Amino acid sequence: MPDKVPCAEQHQQQVEPGREKWGSEDLLCKNRPIWNLPVASRTAGMEFSNRALLAGWEMLPEKTPGKEETSPECANLLPGGKEIEDIHLVFFKKVNISNGTVLRLHIVVREEKERNGERQYQIFLYFVCAFQNISCGIHYLASVFLTMSPQHTCRPPGNVSQVLVRNISSWRLDDLWTLFSAGHEDRVVVQLQNGEIWELTKCHRFRRDNKSSLNYDYNGHKTSFPCSDGYVYDQSKWNSTVVTEWDLVCNREWFARLIQPMFMLGVLLGAVIFGYLSDRIGRRLVLWSTSTGMFFFGVAAGFTFDYYSFVVARFLLAMAASGYLIVVFVYVTEFIGMKSRTWASIHMHSFFALGAMMVALMGYLVRTWWIYQIVLSTVTVPFVLCCWMLPETPFWLLSEGRYEEAQKVVDTMAKWNRASSCKLSELLSLDLNGPVGNKTTEVKKHNLLDLFYDWNIGTRTLTLWLIWFTGALGFYSFSLNSVNLGGNEYLNLFLMGAVEIPAYMFVCLGMDSLGRRNILIFSLISTALICGVIMVIPKDYHIWSVGVTMAGKFAIGAAFGLIYLYTAELYPTLIRSLAVGSGSMVCRVGSIMAPLCVSLSSVWIFMPQSLLGILAFVSGLLTLRLPETLGKPLATTWEEATKLDAAKDSSSGELFPTTNNTVLEEREVINSEDSGLSE
Incomplete structure (x- = not known):
């Protein structure tokens, strides 16, 4: 980066009261942040714009006004020979300029080139959180096979002695699906042990009045009956699904079609509730509760006893999965630096896609719906076991005034990243008696x-x-x-x-x-x-x-x-x-x-x-x-x-x-x- 005008001259030329925006040149002075802006006063009104605080990065403390060289504290954080390149704006102070205008003065954090695993703590957190996204993708698309509706026909009202399809009488009732799936026929004729002859279709069954001959084509009188004895399903692909479990076919088909919309309704409600809770009680607690809920309600769905309990369990599962997805994006972006934030956020979707791929794999391997549901839910277990290791984000802790806890998190990050930590109290320079700090303003x-x-x-x-x-x-x-x-x-x-x-x-x-x-x-x-x-x-x-x-x-x-x-x-x-x-x-x-x-x-x-x-x-x-x-x-x-x-x-x-x-x-x-x- 080329040298710029000396800092003192730069302040005179570029920092003017009432300016509406800064250019990139305003942020740098000989490749160093400008701290000694000619402002009326500094205040303690702390806010945070970037939501990223990385102890593994080199944090330049505030300089003494009038000095351009790196302060001794900063020199201790910058080992010789290391190249500093990207600028990351982590948080800012409100500064009075003039005419009552408040300028948000950013404190600059500059990222060192990635060397020697100095971001390993952030990488660890990212992949732990991203792994759980696989579970979200699983549950969002698990209904593809849960609600599979196989070929079926009405169950006859008694024991069958003979089956007739296209005048072929040597087939068993359970072996009819080759012709059905090929679209050749949509009905089957059976003779019961009591001599009655019935025609069976997908949603109806008819009793022939003439019992004298077993023929496929029949023009005589027959009486229609509902499928009150249930259905016979093709089990060549699935041993059971929720459709076959509760006979969600024919006039009950719309029950099956409502399973996924009800799940997505839970997604909508969960996004609203847990998005709000994450700002109230913290990101870490919400991540733990939603991931635990995903495991609990996912397994519970496999043990449900009827259609309605299954839908309720899936609805609660959807709320938990949606809450996790919403909050984990916030959690990750509060730890990942600006340079990698866009890539990291977009590729969180890639782990969701892996969940869809796992649904296909498990569907191929496990053909019983409740076992399939439970097996898919166990993918959450590794995250549930290690989520207690996740720290709260320093951003949220600082916004709640919990500075000591934030300092512990920063120290832990620095230890993992093999970098020097920094004292937040000195970096933030909080002065709660500042002029703007005492000024109450009405929030629009x-x-x-x-x-x-x-x-x-x-x-x-x-x-x-x-x-x-x-x-x-x-x-x-x-x-x-x-x-x-x-x-x-x-x-x-x-x-x-x-x-x-x-x-x-x-x-x-x-x-x-x-x-x-x-x-x-x-x-x-x-x-x-x-x-x-x-x-x-x-x-x-x-x-x-x-x-x-x-x-x-x-x-x-x-x-x-x-x-x-x-x-x-x-x-x-x-x-x-x-x-x-x-x-x-x-x-x-x-x-x-x-x-x-x-x-x-x-x-x-x-x-x-x-x-x-x-x-x-x-x-x-x-x-x-x-x-x-x-x-x-x-x-x-x-x-x-x-x-x-x-x-x-x-x-x-x-x-x-x-x-x-x-x-x-x-x-x-x-x-x-x-x-x-x-x-």
């Missing part, structure tokens, strides 16, 4: 109406909601429908999970070169085109159907993985969490609708692909109206958010670019009456 509340601040923001919100809905609908529809593509249903689902991993790699590699919006448009339009291609593939071309469906899952998976980040970058700080949260809620609605969409194939075989293709195409066209956020800082005000639209086709303007391929954190200037707001 925000609601969904703020997402419709003006016409441009409102249309942006509706477009993003449509993308969220389409992404969730397509993501789960492709997976749930994979068993209906023909061929080996276990291999189909395995491939639908495996193709997600390169999709996330594509997003990570392409979003910083091709742009977020361009990748999103490409993914959505590709999904629409692929849905059209699926509709013209002949029914017997199973390999082609699976291959094209994999391409569709790749495309929608890329869009689904990117929309989280893209939504956050399109809104200002004061409603960013609200925007992502609202999109997540719309996403849950899409996931609830996905199994219902798949069931529409009974109306028309290509109805799911038609609906998804139309939604994806419309979403892709509307995305053309959204601004590109690549190379732009995060917006902090409504003015900056609306200017993103004006800057769609130009990289110039007041929005400053990032440098050295480093994504800069938001530089926030807030009015004094809004100083209580936090991201």
Whole structure:
């Protein structure tokens, strides 16, 4: 990095009262952070913007005003010869500038090049937490085989002495499924030991009045009866499923179709409840309780005694799994540095995909539904046994004023990373009697109406909601429908999970070169085109159907993985969490609708692909109206958010670019009456 103007001159030239944003040049002074800004006073009002505090990184303590050289304390933390490169903004102080404006002065943490396993503690935490994501993926898609509906026919009302299918009378009743599955016949004629002759179909049975001859074709009178004695199921693929356990076929088929939507409803409720609890009682306790709940309710679902208890157990399981997924993303990002945060967050989805692959493997190996459910639930056990080792995040502890506990966590991290620790009390320099520290401010509340601040923001919100809905609908529809593509249903689902991993790699590699919006448009339009291609593939071309469906899952998976980040970058700080949260809620609605969409194939075989293709195409066209956020800082005000639209086709303007391929954190200037707001 080239030398810059001397610090003293730089302060005079660049730091002006009332400036609305800082450029990257303002953050550095001869490759060192500027601490001696010409401000009226420093205060103790501590807030945290980055949610990352890594003791393994070199933390530069605050310098004495007027000095440019590294302080002795800092020198002790920086062994000679080690190269420092990336800047990470971890937290900031509020600083009075003038005219009542409060500037958030960031304290800078700079990351050393990765050497000698100096991030091993963060890596350990990441993979421990990511492993549990496998369990989440398992339970989200376990219903694919739990609710399999095999070939079936009404059970006759007595003991069978002879079976007749297409005038072949040497078959046993349990061996009829070759003809049934081939679509040759949909009925069977049986003669009972008492001489009665019955015609059996999937959902009805008929007693012939004429008992004199056993013929397949019969034109005489017959009486219809309901299937009150149950059904005979094809057990060539599954010994039992929840469908065969409680006869969820024919007029009870809709009970089976409600199992996955009810699970997704639990996902929606769990995201709301545990997201709130994680801010109240801490991330660690929520991770422990949700992972334990996943094991307990997962095993309990395998021991349920009727349909309703099974649905309740799965509903509670969904709440726990959703709560874990929501909180673990926050937990991981509060430990992972800015340089790796995007990759780490997106690849958490890859472990979810591994869960889908494991569902396919277990479905192939275990063919009894309750054993299958219990075996899948045991994947949670390793995390439950070691989750007590997970620390609370320093960010949450500091936000709660528990400084001693935060210091212990930082010391532990430093010990694991073989780095010198730092004293938070000195680094934070808390002065609770500062002028802003004693100033009480009214916190402005925000609601969904703020997402419709003006016409441009409102249309942006509706477009993003449509993308969220389409992404969730397509993501789960492709997976749930994979068993209906023909061929080996276990291999189909395995491939639908495996193709997600390169999709996330594509997003990570392409979003910083091709742009977020361009990748999103490409993914959505590709999904629409692929849905059209699926509709013209002949029914017997199973390999082609699976291959094209994999391409569709790749495309929608890329869009689904990117929309989280893209939504956050399109809104200002004061409603960013609200925007992502609202999109997540719309996403849950899409996931609830996905199994219902798949069931529409009974109306028309290509109805799911038609609906998804139309939604994806419309979403892709509307995305053309959204601004590109690549190379732009995060917006902090409504003015900056609306200017993103004006800057769609130009990289110039007041929005400053990032440098050295480093994504800069938001530089926030807030009015004094809004100083209580936090991201």
